[in-house]
Amino acid sequence: MKATPQRSKLSAALKELLAIARKVQKEFALDDGYSAGAVGAAVRTRSGRIYSGICIDVACGIGFCAEHSAVAEMLKARETEIVAVVAVNAKAILPPCGRCRELLYQVNRKNAAARVLLREDRVVLLRELLPEHWIEAKKRSSRK
Numbered sequence: 704m705k706a707t708p709q710r711s712k713l714s715a716a717l718k719e720l721l722a723i724a725r726k727v728q729k730e731f732a733l734d735d736g737y738s739a740g741a742v743g744a745a746v747r748t749r750s751g752r753i754y755s756g757i758c759i760d761v762a763c764g765i766g767f768c769a770e771h772s773a774v775a776e777m778l779k780a781r782e783t784e785i786v787a788v789v790a791v792n793a794k795a796i797l798p799p800c801g802r803c804r805e806l807l808y809q810v811n812r813k814n815a816a817a818r819v820l821l822r823e824d825r826v827v828l829l830r831e832l833l834p835e836h837w838i839e840a841k842k843r844s845s846r847k
Contacts, residue, residue: 712823712824713820713823713826716747716787717787717789717818717820717826719753720745720746720747720753720787720788720789720820721745721789721791721796721820721823723743723745723753723755724743724744724745724755724769724789724790724791725743725791726743726755727740727743727744727745727755727756727757727769728740728741728742728743728757728769728791728792728793729743730793733759733761735762737759737760737761737762737766738760739757739758739759739760740757740758741757741758741760741792741793742757742758742768742769742790742791742792742797743755743756743757743758743769743790743791744756744757744758744768744769744770744772744773744788744789744790744791745773745788745789746770746773746774746777746785746787746788747785747786747787747788748777748782748783748784748785748786749782749784749785749786750782752777752780752782754773754774754776754777754780754782755772755773755776756769756770756771756772756773756774756775756776757769757772758772759772768790768799768800768802768803769790770788770790770799770803770806770807771802771803771806773788774806774807774810778810783810783811783814784811784813784814785807785810785811785814785817786816786817786818787817787818787819787820788807788817788818788819788820788829789819789820790803796820796821796822796823798819798821798832799819799832804829804832804833805833807829808829808833808836808838809838812838814829815828815829815830815833815836816828816829816830817829819831819832
């Protein structure tokens, strides 16, 4: 019996975001064996604009993730509120690392409600990836 292919449950908006992240993700060489573009990311803001970015992999931890690059582009346009985000490498959709999760949240706390594409069949809110967030815990403890 032939297996029926599963249909993607992604909305058109998330499919568009994923396509843009995949389009910018193309690794290329920098000097001394470093690289950029191994990961591509895209964020959609409350206004509907999409900003993309790529990672930069260099020595000493001074590079940055693709999500940081996309957020920098967004901030240049003076936008802060994200409704959806995705990152990809050549093989898969990638969840944002802890540093990226923090950046997305700290740019605008409303971003806790941003949709994060983890797989083509799984979307979660950023707040689900930041349980018991330290900023919220600090605010609660200062009220006591």
